[in-house]
Amino acid sequence: MTNTSGMMRPRETARAGVMTSSSGMAKVSDLLQCAVEGERRALGRLLTMIEKGGEPADEICELVQGRATGEAAVIGVTGAPGTGKSTLLGNLIPEMAGSPERTEPERRPAVLAVDPSSPLTGGAILGDRIRMDAAAAGRAFIRSMATRGHAGGLALAVPSALRLFEACGYGPLVVETVGVGQVEVDVTRTADTTVVVVAPGMGDAVQANKSGLLEVADVLVVNKADRPGADDARRDLEHMLDLGHLTGLTQNWRPEIIMTEATTATGVEQVHRAIQTHRDHLAKTNQLETRRQSRIRKEVQDRVTQQLQTAASQYLSTKPAALLEALEGKKTPAATAAKISKNLLSNQPPS
Ligand SMILES: Nc1nc2c(ncn2[C@@H]2O[C@H](COP(=O)(O)OP(=O)(O)OP(=O)(O)O)[C@@H](O)[C@H]2O)c(=O)[nH]1
Ligand SMILES: [Mg+2]
Structure with missing residues (x-):
């Protein structure tokens, strides 16, 4: 076994076969179970999913919730x-x-x-x-x-x-x-x-x-x-x-x-x-808890920022009327941005 998990133990080879479904995709929950049991290869695959982002990465976050206390240094x-x-x-x-x-x-x-x-x-x-x-x-x-x-x-x-x-x-x-x-x-x-x-x-x-x-x-x-x-x-x-x-x-x-x-x-x-x-x-x-909370706060903020960014890109790609006004020079980019932000946010009221 190398420290960068380039090689597998025989046990892992067998389990890796079980982990792959007929569609060729391993189920995230199965992979997590193997990783929790100490199988490095499964952990490596989950990390690759996290790296790529998207739905599988979010699913891992959901499943991991409750298993990680956030207390590790x-x-x-x-x-x-x-x-x-x-x-x-x-x-x-x-x-x-x-x-x-x-x-x-x-x-x-x-x-x-x-x-x-x-x-x-x-x-x-x-x-x-x-x-x-x-x-x-x-x-x-x-x-x-x-x-x-x-x-x-x-x-x-x-x-x-x-x-x-x-x-x-x-x-x-x-x-x-x-x-x-x-x-x-x-x-x-x-x-x-x-x-x-x-x-x-x-x-x-x-x-x-x-x-x-x-x-x-x-x-x-x-x-x-x-x-x-x-x-x-x-x-x-x-x-x-x-x-x-x-x-x-x-x-x-x-x-x-x-x-x-x-x-x-x-x-x-x-x-x-x-x-x-x-x-x-x-x-x-008593600063350990403060630091833990600031990590969570930053993660939430980063996620909100990313979601708003995606929403803004999608909205602008539909070429809304407000954008056309800016393109035609009838409104300043600042006024247009304010209007679009208001539209976007009012469609997603805080819950
Ligand atoms: N002379 C000397 N060389 C060192 C020492 N520590 C590291 N090096 C050399 O410095 C080079 C860079 O070392 P790394 O450990 O890869 O440095 P790093 O900060 O991780 O590099 P990046 O991840 O690329 O930013 C390697 O060639 C090391 O062998 C040291 O204490 N003395
Ligand atoms: Mg380095």
């Missing part, structure tokens, strides 16, 4: 391209998975690596870059999610995938995003704990500050500590923290800055401890 890992996020995760996931020798409870972490450049790489490459030891890989689940240029789709797919992971017994839930673009930053903004990774050079502290990433940081990692400029990056971060450039979502929280060399796992244990310390802080200050 959600950890965002973000930073500029190439700063070493996936390499870091390869070492962090075994820490999160725990081990009997360390008398820690065993956990089953799941990673969703959001790949913004999927049309070229197919998405899978990024997930494959997360390498870890076999024991942890057996308990963890790693998956790339391709955005295929649909930013809105990503915003909907990520929370659905996280709930599915939780319903299948996974936790903590880690989302890796490249910290460029509003949707990617927003995805990590609603995590319980956000780890921002910087590296000397292109993805450095100043760059991260400009892209708004430092504002969302609960834990700061200077990776590639073996490279020249790492100490400068740390100093820049400390300086920005001192100047209060970073507001953070958590009141009274100063992100710890940790130096790592992800390729040799140096400093990774510290990152794990910092994540736990931040979670303890959230629990002590």
Whole structure:
């Protein structure tokens, strides 16, 4: 079994046959049952459905409701391209998975690596870059999610995938995003704990500050500590923290800055401890529930936005009279938009 679920166990091959109906389509409820029982291939197929969106994705959401409590820790890992996020995760996931020798409870972490450049790489490459030891890989689940240029789709797919992971017994839930673009930053903004990774050079502290990433940081990692400029990056971060450039979502929280060399796992244990310390802080200050609610609120808002957008496109494609008035220059686009919005919304009274 590979950590990216490229291979099947014999048991799964047999079950996969049962799961496929005469129409060639697997029933979502059957797939979910198999996934909950621990069959990775079934989970992978459900995630593909979520990624594609539409009715099957909504059906999964309905079925998962009640199975996922929303209590699993959600950890965002973000930073500029190439700063070493996936390499870091390869070492962090075994820490999160725990081990009997360390008398820690065993956990089953799941990673969703959001790949913004999927049309070229197919998405899978990024997930494959997360390498870890076999024991942890057996308990963890790693998956790339391709955005295929649909930013809105990503915003909907990520929370659905996280709930599915939780319903299948996974936790903590880690989302890796490249910290460029509003949707990617927003995805990590609603995590319980956000780890921002910087590296000397292109993805450095100043760059991260400009892209708004430092504002969302609960834990700061200077990776590639073996490279020249790492100490400068740390100093820049400390300086920005001192100047209060970073507001953070958590009141009274100063992100710890940790130096790592992800390729040799140096400093990774510290990152794990910092994540736990931040979670303890959230629990002590009663912010876990607030964060959970803000995730749900954002998902609802994103769904409403998407539905209104679809409704607007459909309405305009019928070439309504109001649109023609704008096209003929009789009304301003603003007045036309106001009229059309009113029409649209009055047809769908709040219930
Ligand atoms: N020297 C050095 N190289 C590192 C370190 N960590 C990661 N790298 C290298 O940096 C490159 C990018 O690492 P990734 O882990 O793929 O970076 P990433 O942030 O996940 O990249 P994207 O997902 O494409 O944004 C790889 O060649 C890694 O081997 C480190 O601590 N030191
Ligand atoms: Mg990566």
